Amino acid sequence: MGTIGPLFRALLFTLLFCSVELSAESNKAIVLPVSESQSLPAMLYKEALKEKNLTEIPSFTLERGRGYWLLFDVNSTAQSENHILYIKNALVDEIKFELLDSDFETIQLKKHEHGAYFDSIIPHLSIKANSGIAWAAVYLSNNATVTIEPTLIPEDEFYSSVEEHVIKIAVISVILAIGLAISAAFYFLSRQVKFVSLMGYLMCMLVGFLSRKGVFLLFGDPLISQYSNRLSAWFNLLAISFACLFFMQSRYENKQVVIAKTPLTSVLFILCSTTLAASILINTLSVYFFVVGYTVLVMLVGYLFLQCKEIKANFTHLSMVAWCSLLMQSLVLLSTVFTARSLHILNDGLLVFNTGVFLATLLIQDRLRVLQYNESLTHDDETGLPNKQKLLDCLQHKVTDSEAHSLVLFRPVVLLDARANFGYEYANVQIKRTMANLAQQLSSMNSLKIEANELKCHYISRLDDSTYAYVVNGQLELSQIEQFVCVTTAVFTEGISHNSSQLVNGVDIGVANYPVHASNASQLIQRSLQALSTKALHGERWHMFDAENSNLAQYRLEVASYLQEAIEHNQLSLFFQPQICLDTGHIHGAEALLRWHHPILGQVPPDEFIPIAESTGIIFELTEWVVEQSLLYQKEITAIYPEHIISINISAKDLLRKELPVLFLTLLNEYQLKASNVMLELTESATLSDGVNIKTALNDYRLIGLKIAIDDFGTGYSSLAYLSKMGFDEIKIDKQFVMNLEYSKNDRTICRATCDIAKSLGSFVIGEGIEDIQSLQILKSYGCEIGQGYYFSRPLGFKDYLNWLEHNLQTTIDTDVYHMN
Incomplete structure (x- = not known):
């Protein structure tokens, strides 16, 4: 061991000053109580040996505030090899060593240049072989009652054991450091407060552990040396408090535990701060304050354990082990303070065990979260049944096996x-x-x-x-x-x-x-x-x-997709079919008809793409486009013919939208158009869908000044009372009753009744689908005011309609004789 440098020896001694467990040789000594630390004269030693016999002293209790000289017989021990005398398992306030010869005279040995440095860190006595040393005297004094174990062992054996225990201490420190790193990683990943509490537990235990092993004595500060024991006790107290918070936040799902109307966090803070302050301010009673603090903390740990078990908050077998080990650690720390014995084996063992249990708890909880997450990926949360992904995997196995x-x-x-x-x-x-x-x-x-x-x-x-x-x-x-x-x-x-x-x-x-x-x-x-x-x-x-239904559904999807593109790329167009006053032959206006010619699908009829637009929600955008274009064209038309009335078809799904009246009002003001020259045509089925709301919506349009017409009249189930309630400006006879008017008695009856109803309600009548002079004459005889159909003109593009309008504007049409071209 001679190759170990002095500074390294100092570090080794520091780490093991209170923890090495060696097989000491015979410690025969006598105890001499004294009032001060001055060296005793040889005569006093001799008289003491006459009065007392040398006895084995495996341990000795230092009373608080008293000093003792211990005289060890090392005559036979120091003859064969070098020995070390030190005090095991305690850090005392004052300690002094002396070497004596057979006449109890002090022997001054040449010390190593770092000897004073070693003594200031780890008080010890090196007894060299064949140096004439017969006795070793040790003076001990402490402000608190403490039990010490004087130990005399061979130097080589001591250094060998020191190396082994340094490894153990290093391993424990590494374990705690790894625990801190894992806890920090969990915190930064989840941002959960309980991991801060766990980091607090591990950090405080690490500080208390290193303080208990005397590592902080390396700093050489007398204040650290004086408060080393209390520092270890307080950090251990704080560590158990953090452990309580960790369990509360883990097992109670972040619910605050209240004790005597005080949150547990506040109780622990008051306990730790009060214990520390009292132990510093009243130095002589510090041990008692720590005993009280640890006692209260043990009671809190037991209370939380019983509460957690009672409510069964995430209580598992691992939780039971963790609680029991924490309670055991609290009791051992209390015993350490109360008995003034370090109990290093139990303390260190429980420290490693608890760290492992807490980390195992974290890893198991994380594993359970992963399993729960994986379960949620393949199962329904509400019913626990397999979800679509699980079904898809199952079906894929069947397909792979060609079953x-x-x-x-x-x-x-x-x-x-x-x-x-x-x-x-x-x-x-x-x-x-x-x-x-x-x-x-x-x-x-x-x-x-x-x-x-x-x-x-x-x-x-x-x-x-x-x-x-x-x-x-x-x-x-x-x-x-x-x-x-x-x-x-x-x-x-x-x-x-x-x-x-x-x-x-x-x-x-x-x-x-x-x-x-x-x-x-x-x-x-x-x-x-x-x-x-x-x-x-x-x-x-x-x-x-059914494959046919599937193809139809696929076609509808294609139409919906293409229709969205048509709106965005302006593929739609408006055609205008003139409406003629049957009494005067003058032009009344025109109905704006939406047309769509797709480059792939060709001409798509409105009765095909309008229902698709309604079912897919595109109808809103489509209606806005139609309204904007219709009113823009109306602005150009009224420049030629100011009294022109344009009829715009509105979908039932658009009628109740609050945005549509706003759009009409905005565009009418922007284009300087008369609202009375705009007619909204609503299908009979649309007006029947929700009578109360429809009437409210129609009133909003009427407040703007727009006129309302009921389209395709006769195809629904409107009653006279319903028509009267709605108050339509125009009633439009559906073309299916007009086109065969000359040959169908039923159609003639329906048309005559419709005209009579309109007259009684004060509404105009429009006959749609007039294709011959006979139908025109019959409708005119029934009192139908306005006609529309191929007899007058087919639907025209906007430019063609403008040309048609200019050509026929000044002509009064004899509707009984002429076609309009």
């Missing part, structure tokens, strides 16, 4: 009604109960287990909020599908009851088969959804995928 199967999607309408009427919580309970009943039925049939493991088995999957699915094994057989459909509908026949309310509704079912209808799993789900979305006809309970 025929049918996918059955069903949408229980009653469950949606239950949510709307009874609330989500009750509805979700009913969903779980109903799906469990259906799964029980499917388990006895030829149904595929979508998920099967040791913990659970599922036959049903949840695709979305309202759609569920199960898989039927085998080739497509209608009789088998019918059997499954019957079982599914039977489960939902009873409906859902809540208190005295009973909800009963049907189940929509769609079926597709692999490989008949689809070539892969994704396509199979798509085809099943298409079958599910098919409208029920003639009481059908379910629908098989």
Whole structure:
């Protein structure tokens, strides 16, 4: 060991000053209580030996405020090899060593140049062999009662053991440092306060551990030396407080624990700060303050343990181990302060064990979060059923194995009604109960287990909020599908009851088969959804995928996509069909008709793309385009013919939009147009959809000054009372009653009645679809004021309409004789 440098030895001694566990040789000594630390004369030693016998002193208790000289017999020990005498397991306030010969005279040995430095850090006595040393005297004094263990061992054995224990201390420090790093990583990833508490526990334990091992004595500050024990005790107290906060934040889900109307955080802060302040201000009673502080803390740990166990807040076996080890560590620290014995083996062992348990808790919780996240990726949160991804994986396995199967999607309408009427919580309970009943039925049939493991088995999957699915094994057989459909509908026949309310509704079912209808799993789900979305006809309970319906649906999607592009790239156009006053032959105005010529689809008729626009929500943009273009053209037309009235068709979905009246008002002001020269044409079915709201909306348009016409009259179910209530400015007879007017008695009756009704309500009548002179004459005889149709002109593009208008503007038309060209 002679190769170990002096400074390295000092560091080793510091780390192990209070913790080395060596097999000491015989420690025969006598104890001499004294009042001061001055060296004793030889005579006093001799008299003491006459009065007292040398006895073994494995440990000795220093009373608070008293001094003692311990006289050790090293005559026989120091003859063979060098020895070390030091005080194990305690840091005392004052310690002094002396070497004596056989006559009790002080021996002055030449010290190493760093000897004084070593003594200031680790008080010890090096006894050299064959140096004439017979006795070793040690003076000890401390402000608090403490138990010490004088130890005399061979020098080589001491240094060998020091190296082993340095490794142990380094390992414990590394473990704590790793724990700190892991806790910090968890905090920066999750920003959860509990990880700050865990970092506080580990940091305080590390400081207390290094202080207990005497590392801070390396700084050589007398103040640190004086308060080293209290520093270790206070940081350990603070560490247990942080551990309590960590468990509270972990197990109580961040809910604050209140003790005597005081939050736990405040209780712990008051406890730690009071204990520290009292131990510093009243130095002589510091031990008692720490005993009280640790006692209260042990009680708090026990209280939190009982509370956590009672409410079963995330309580697991690992939680039980963590709580018990924390309680044990608190008791050991209390015993250390109370008995003035360091109990290093227990302290260090519990420190390592608790660090491991806490880190294991973190890692297990993180693993559980990962498992829960993975579970949420493949399962529905509300019902726990496999979701679309899990179903897709299951179907993909079947496709890979080329096994025929049918996918059955069903949408229980009653469950949606239950949510709307009874609330989500009750509805979700009913969903779980109903799906469990259906799964029980499917388990006895030829149904595929979508998920099967040791913990659970599922036959049903949840695709979305309202759609569920199960898989039927085998080739497509209608009789088998019918059997499954019957079982599914039977489960939902009873409906859902809540208190005295009973909800009963049907189940929509769609079926597709692999490989008949689809070539892969994704396509199979798509085809099943298409079958599910098919409208029920003639009481059908379910629908098989139909390629024709699929092509139609695909075409509708293409039209919707192209229509959006048409609006953005100005592919749409407006045509104008003139309206003529039948009495005078003068031009009344024109109806703006929307036309769309697509470069790929060709001419797409309005009755084809308008419903698609309404169902996809594009109708709003489409209507705005039509209104803006119509009023822009009206501005140019009124420059030629100021009394011209333009009729604009408005969709039922647009009528109730608050933005549309604002748009009309803005454009009318911008283009300086008369609102009375703009007629809004609404279909009869649109006005019947929601009478109260429609009337309110119509009043908003009338306040602007716009006129309102009911289009396609006769195709709906309007009553006289309804027409009177709405107060339309114009009633437009649908062309299906006009085009065959000459040959149909029923059509003539309808047209005559319509004209009579309009007269009684004070409304104008427009006859649409006039194609011959006979129809014109009949309508005129019934009192129809305005005519529109191919007899006068076909729909014209804007420029053509302007030319037509200029050509016929000054001509009074004999509507009984002439066509307008």
